[in-house]
Amino acid sequence: MNRGGDTDSMDKQRTLKEATSCVGIGLHSGRKVSLALRPAPADTGIVFCRLDENHLRIPATVEYLSHINHATCLARDGVRIETVEHLLAALCALGIDNVFIDLDGPEVPIMDGSAAPFIYLIHEAGIRHLPAARTVIKLTSPLTVSHEGRFVAAYPSDTLRLSYTINFNHPLLRHQEYSTEIDEANFIDEIAPARTFGFLKDVEIMRQRGLALGGSLDNAVVLGETGVLNNPLRFPDEFVRHKVLDLLGDLVLLGKPIHAHVVAMRAGHELHTQLVQSILDSKDSWELTTVPETAPAAAEVAEPVFARTAR
Numbered sequence: 001m002n003r004g005g006d007t008d009s010m011d012k013q014r015t016l017k018e019a020t021s022c023v024g025i026g027l028h029s030g031r032k033v034s035l036a037l038r039p040a041p042a043d044t045g046i047v048f049c050r051l052d053e054n055h056l057r058i059p060a061t062v063e064y065l066s067h068i069n070h071a072t073c074l075a076r077d078g079v080r081i082e083t084v085e086h087l088l089a090a091l092c093a094l095g096i097d098n099v100f101i102d103l104d105g106p107e108v109p110i111m112d113g114s115a116a117p118f119i120y121l122i123h124e125a126g127i128r129h130l131p132a133a134r135t136v137i138k139l140t141s142p143l144t145v146s147h148e149g150r151f152v153a154a155y156p157s158d159t160l161r162l163s164y165t166i167n168f169n170h171p172l173l174r175h176q177e178y179s180t181e182i183d184e185a186n187f188i189d190e191i192a193p194a195r196t197f198g199f200l201k202d203v204e205i206m207r208q209r210g211l212a213l214g215g216s217l218d219n220a221v222v223l224g225e226t227g228v229l230n231n232p233l234r235f236p237d238e239f240v241r242h243k244v245l246d247l248l249g250d251l252v253l254l255g256k257p258i259h260a261h262v263v264a265m266r267a268g269h270e271l272h273t274q275l276v277q278s279i280l281d282s283k284d285s286w287e288l289t290t291v292p293e294t295a296p297a298a299a300e301v302a303e304p305v306f307a308r309t310a311r
């Protein structure tokens with residue numbers, strides 16, 4: 001397994017060495033869906049391909065954002081792709097800039113509710129460096145989106161750091177916070193295994209609306225009134241780690257990697273994707289740069305901005 005970030009080649013675009021595939025079920029439809037990842041040339045980006053809809057291609061960019069349905073959904077010409085964020089987070093963390101994602105249905109399979117199975121899939125395919133330079137969005141001034149006390153803010157940084165705070169009215173989720181530098185090793189060990197979660201009281205409502213038909217205790221952490229219904233948690237703070245995973249996946253919709261410190265407080269896919277749109281709209285707040293050949297030293301541990309928001 002390639003671990004540790006391969007920092008000496010982060011200046012070049014990457015794709016997969018070869019194609020790979022898996023089968024899983026769609027969280028909402030409950031139907032079986034096949035997923036294949038295929039190598040793509042430089043500057044292709046990450047592009048979904050609906051094999052069952054005349055191979056319609058849907059780039060993974062905010063331009064094709066359709067709606068938020070407890071997950072991030074893309075659409076083009078009425079053809080949807082649901083629950084894209086966990087796969088996109090895995091591709092981003094492993095530095096995959098260019099890939100075709102073939103699906104034979106409207107959802108990315110939920111697998112175990114985390115990004116770990118997608119990491120396995122990408123490693124199985126292998127990673128290939130392309131001769132083209134990678135360009136990165138480098139934030140130069142802060143941007144914030146907020147709604148009723150929830151917010152996502154982005155601050156200039158030499159690397160990508162994500163900081164998240166959640167605060168639910170539930171005994172297990174009163175307050176959790178997590179802050180990490182996103183690199184390959186950190187993501188694989190600390191973030192990718194964190195599963196999606198939901199509240200038992202919401203599951204019945206979703207099912208009545210025809211949603212979450214594929215949801216089960218095998219692909220989500222389900223919270224009852226006082227505790228977790230299913231298997232032991234993978235981390236005591238698995239919930240907030242999963243929010244970091246979701247945020248990373250949504251940031252992929254920028255269409256390019258970003259260097260920024262993104263701080264989220266009680267946010268979700270709506271605010272994540274609003275920040276993405278806000279960044280793209282605010283062209284004075286960033287510049288495109290090529291990644292330096294030598295990666296910068298590990299970023300500082302304490303971030304004053306996060307310390308303020310965590311109080």
Ligand SMILES: [Zn+2]
Pocket residue numbers: 085086196242246
């Ligand atoms: Zn998620």
